[in-house]
Amino acid sequence: MIRIALAALLVCMPAMARADDPPVPATVLVAFDSEKIRPLIVEGVADRATGRKVEANDPVRIASISKLIMALATLRLVEEGKVSLDADVSDYLGWELRSPNFPDAKVTLAQLLSHRSGLRDRVDYIIPLGESLRARVSNPEAWFADAPPGEAPFEYANLGSPVVATVLEAATGERYDRLVERTVFAPLGIEACLNWVGCSEERVQRAVVLYRDTGEVARDDAADLPPNCAIPVAEGVECTLDNYVPGTNASIFSPQGGVRIGMIDLARIGQELMREQSQVFPNEMMLPAGEALFAEQSPGQDFFCRYGFHMQIIDDADSPCKDTLFGDGQARLGHAGEAYGLRAGLWFTMEGRQGVAYFTTAVPPRPSAEDEGGFDPREIELMARAQALPAANR
Structure with missing residues (x-):
């Protein structure tokens, strides 16, 4: 019996990482409803230069x-x-x-x-x-x-x-x-903050470095953070906002695309949108979907089929759009983020009952420049992992 138990334990244990294995990409997903925020997945390395592991509310560029x-x-x-x-x-x-x-x-x-x-x-x-x-x-x-x-x-x-x-x-x-x-x-x-302007030194030190799938630094390593210049500046112009x-x-x-924010804080914005939809958006521009705020777009749109004032509807079973992320039959409001090897999202159900805020890094680029919109397989897998966790439904 002891041998059987040990064998079962070994099967369940993750394989030991080898020294030459690439670091686990930083990934955070938090679930929320109108009252609670629950980190479900927090894994990977925020800064490969120091080995610092990512934490649930570390700030990241959300594109x-x-x-x-x-x-x-x-x-x-x-x-x-x-x-x-x-x-x-x-x-x-x-x-x-x-x-x-x-x-x-x-x-x-x-x-x-x-x-x-x-x-x-x-x-x-x-x-x-x-x-x-x-x-x-x-x-x-x-x-x-x-x-x-x-x-x-x-x-x-x-x-x-x-x-x-x-x-x-x-x-x-x-x-x-x-x-x-x-x-x-x-x-x-x-x-x-935006482009790190206004964020505290402590917050800047928690920055999630963005890496491409090759391991190359894309944004927000030490050379890209304050006190170095963090805003775009023309050649020969001093990097200061004084004037x-x-x-x-x-x-x-x-x-x-320049907001830096942690996923717990981004979930707070999601909660605000869920709790105060009628106040956040003028009534004549709010739901039902397909009216005013969420206008139907041209048939040629494969991803932005229903898009309004920088909010999108995805996973609508009645839409031919290529925008399936959750696959559970519930349409969701929010917005996607994609840049510098990062994929991210803030999404909540149309009824305002539940939502997620997430990011994952070092995602491979799209196969071609013409391939626009749609979710990466890693994002879809991340949602499936989160939905399978017992804590997701508490």
């Missing part, structure tokens, strides 16, 4: 989930009466933003947040300190040529995010990082 936070900040400013979703953003910027082929068509925050402004990522959306946002969006290549803003087809474009963030700055006189702190992070008791004028170029905060 495009940052857009959801930007939308939330925008809607808070709508509540404050600082901005209007349907106003011409030129009125806030102090200069005229127009599609070159449609000079009489205004551009609005609603269009920008729903990727219907006509802006496209045919020009670089990273605009360093010392360069001009106005000049970048004056390039005809930045615009869809065949339809005006509002009528242009849905096209996911990072370039719209620096425009939105700059509009918010111009309307309030606040730097984008500070207004997000005031309207989103501080009320929820979250310590998070930055809000409302000129908020691209320096990477609003499209």
